[in-house]
Amino acid sequence: MITRTEATAGVAAAVRASRATGIGPVALASSMLIVVAAFAVMMGASTIPPLTTLAIILDRLPFMTLAVDAPVGWQRIVLEVRLPRVLTAGLAGAALAYSGATYQGVFRNPLADPFLLGVASGAALGAAIAIMTPLDAGPYGFGWVPLFAFGGAALAVVIAYSAAHVGLARSNTSLILAGVAVSSVAGAVTSFIMLNGGERVLAIFAFLFGSFNTANWERAVLAIPYLAVGTAVIAIHGRLLNVLQLDEEQAAQLGVNVARTKLVLLAAASLVAATAVAMAGVIGFVGLVVPHLVRLLFGVDYRRVLPLSALIGASFLIGADVLSRTLLRPQEVPVGIVTAVIGGPFFLYVMRTRRIGGGL
Amino acid sequence: MTTLIDVPLLRVTAIRAALGSREVLRDVTLDVASGEVVGLLGPNGAGKSTFLRAVTALIPLTAGSVEVFGATLANLDRRALARGVAVVQQLPEAPPEMSVEDLVLLGRTPHLGLLGRESARDFAVTSEAMRRAGCEDLASRPLGTLSGGQRRRVFIARALAQEPRLLLLDEPTANLDVQAQYETFELLRALAADGVGVLVVVHDMTLAAAYCDRLVLLADGRVVASGPPAAVVTVDIIRSVYGNNVTVLAHPGTAFPIVVPVMVEEPHD
Numbered sequence: 137m138i139t140r141t142e143a144t145a146g147v148a149a150a151v152r153a154s155r156a157t158g159i160g161p162v163a164l165a166s167s168m169l170i171v172v173a174a175f176a177v178m179m180g181a182s183t184i185p186p187l188t189t190l191a192i193i194l195d196r197l198p199f200m201t202l203a204v205d206a207p208v209g210w211q212r213i214v215l216e217v218r219l220p221r222v223l224t225a226g227l228a229g230a231a232l233a234y235s236g237a238t239y240q241g242v243f244r245n246p247l248a249d250p251f252l253l254g255v256a257s258g259a260a261l262g263a264a265i266a267i268m269t270p271l272d273a274g275p276y277g278f279g280w281v282p283l284f285a286f287g288g289a290a291l292a293v294v295i296a297y298s299a300a301h302v303g304l305a306r307s308n309t310s311l312i313l314a315g316v317a318v319s320s321v322a323g324a325v326t327s328f329i330m331l332n333g334g335e336r337v338l339a340i341f342a343f344l345f346g347s348f349n350t351a352n353w354e355r356a357v358l359a360i361p362y363l364a365v366g367t368a369v370i371a372i373h374g375r376l377l378n379v380l381q382l383d384e385e386q387a388a389q390l391g392v393n394v395a396r397t398k399l400v401l402l403a404a405a406s407l408v409a410a411t412a413v414a415m416a417g418v419i420g421f422v423g424l425v426v427p428h429l430v431r432l433l434f435g436v437d438y439r440r441v442l443p444l445s446a447l448i449g450a451s452f453l454i455g456a457d458v459l460s461r462t463l464l465r466p467q468e469v470p471v472g473i474v475t476a477v478i479g480g481p482f483f484l485y486v487m488r489t490r491r492i493g494g495g496l
Numbered sequence: 497m498t499t500l501i502d503v504p505l506l507r508v509t510a511i512r513a514a515l516g517s518r519e520v521l522r523d524v525t526l527d528v529a530s531g532e533v534v535g536l537l538g539p540n541g542a543g544k545s546t547f548l549r550a551v552t553a554l555i556p557l558t559a560g561s562v563e564v565f566g567a568t569l570a571n572l573d574r575r576a577l578a579r580g581v582a583v584v585q586q587l588p589e590a591p592p593e594m595s596v597e598d599l600v601l602l603g604r605t606p607h608l609g610l611l612g613r614e615s616a617r618d619f620a621v622t623s624e625a626m627r628r629a630g631c632e633d634l635a636s637r638p639l640g641t642l643s644g645g646q647r648r649r650v651f652i653a654r655a656l657a658q659e660p661r662l663l664l665l666d667e668p669t670a671n672l673d674v675q676a677q678y679e680t681f682e683l684l685r686a687l688a689a690d691g692v693g694v695l696v697v698v699h700d701m702t703l704a705a706a707y708c709d710r711l712v713l714l715a716d717g718r719v720v721a722s723g724p725p726a727a728v729v730t731v732d733i734i735r736s737v738y739g740n741n742v743t744v745l746a747h748p749g750t751a752f753p754i755v756v757p758v759m760v761e762e763p764h765d
Binding site: 374376379381382383386389391393436437 | 577581591602603
């Protein structure tokens with residue numbers, strides 16, 4: 137049925153498609169991430185010369201021995217404070233944008249974000265309980281708050297997903313409504329705890345707006361396996377996310393088990409988002425806006441939208457964190473406030489200048 | 497093709513199906529064999545679209561059986577089904593920014609492996625499907641920029657990219673100009689000549705009679721008539737379903753039935 141010339145045309149089309157989905161934008165976004173991360177490590181309350189900062193870091197890489205002439209205090213600041221902080225911000229930004237892209241793809245809804253099924257409100261309630269309960273030393277020395285936040289997020293999503301089971305299928309609408317219901321219950325309980333929280337309210341409040349000022353290596357390293365599993369599962373479903381952009385009947389007629397694919401994707405995306413929230417608190421906006429921005433600039437193929445969302449989400453949150461710790465130095469502005477104040481107008485600008493097909 | 501000659505591609509036996517509490521299909525029986533174009537007719541609400549959904553396992557049956565390629569529908573998984581059966585819906589949704597080629601490539605979904613990477617053959621099949629459906633010149637266009645007729649051709653191309661042995665279409669000619677309607681049916685005839693079985697839902701009885709090998713007329717979820725066009729599109733049968741203000745003429749050259757309104761008063765000026 138296929139002739140030689142048609143096969144040649146097919147190869148040409150394959151080359152064309154690989155160029156279209158190719159590494160250009162990814163290379164660009166990766167370079168941007170490296171620049172932003174390097175800049176972020178050089179910025180901080182103490183003025184350490186930028187080149188010294190870089191030398192301190194490069195010296196720690198294998199096979200690199202630089203004669204670094206820097207005080208031990210500087211080394212500690214760079215290696216134990218700034219580096220884990222930048223790493224955590226990057227991981228959280230990548231995770232939020234990646235899971236946000238997945239949620240928007242599954243729900244075919246531009247208003248979906250990774251907190252749609254209750255990840256944020258569940259995590260906040262878990263964190264509030266951990267903060268109010270006098271559990272001082274947590275396991276591995278990084279405190280109980282992340283663990284409780286992660287547990288609360290997971291529980292909220294499981295409850296919302298189970299409650300959305302109406303008849304034979306979970307429709308997108310019933311999932312969203314169940315998420316709203318679970319979020320409002322968890323939010324109400326969190327508010328009640330805060331009203332009776334005394335001086336610990338400030339700690340809960342800080343969690344609600346997100347912060348990286350307690351970032352450390354242990355927490356960042358512990359998060360990596362969860363993020364790796366979740367993103368790997370989503371990554372191999374990239375093409376199926378494209379199929380899901382059609383209506384669900386078409387997806388089924390193309391041989392996709394829609395219910396199972398949605399369950400797997402939502403579980404993986406919720407795992408990734410819950411890990412990010414456990415690391416850094418509730419940081420809004422990144423998961424909603426970055427995937428949009430990527431689709432507006434680079435098109436709707438999820439095999440490209442997913443990695444680009446992660447890279448740009450990481451750069452965005454690292455940059456926002458730099459602003460959060462330098463704008464009102466020495467006081468820190470909660471990073472969630474920075475992401476909203478910077479991200480909102482920027483997104484409106486991009487939306488107005490790149491109006492393509494009217495669709496998001 | 498390894499089809500056994502006597503096994504129809506699609507054999508539907510006395511199926512019933514309901515939407516909520518309303519029974520929409522009642523004892524519908526229908527076969528589609530390799531190489532034939534079968535037209536499914538009936539007034540709005542007769543159950544035609546529901547029939548297509550029932551035979552592709554999108555809604556459950558309450559009675560009867562559906563066999564595809566000799567296997568019971570319930571025993572076929574979605575992926576296996578989609579490798580042999582393609583559906584062209586009436587008004588399928590797709591993101592307006594998606595390119596025509598990317599949409600048609602999605603037709604390869606049931607043939608791809610776990611990682612979903614397309615091979616050179618997948619691209620070749622996609623190119624051939626676009627050429628066959630007459631939309632290869634649209635390959636790089638975003639879907640949002642297409643006319644209604646172009647959009648129809650693109651979704652037919654996606655169905656062809658599935659390399660189906662059985663093709664089901666829901667009103668593929670609705671809202672098309674008369675030339676585009678003929679082109680669509682010429683394509684269906686050409687596919688049938690290659691051995692594909694085609695089942696097409698169509699409202700225009702004249703068009704259906706001209707191009708289909710057999711017609712099945714549904715009304716209120718039941719098969720009212722079934723057989724060659726001349727046996728189904730008769731004055732008595734058509735009036736029993738559509739009312740008394742239609743009549744049937746014979747094409748002067750070919751004697752195909754032509755369905756026209758009865759002019760009771762003098763014609764419009």
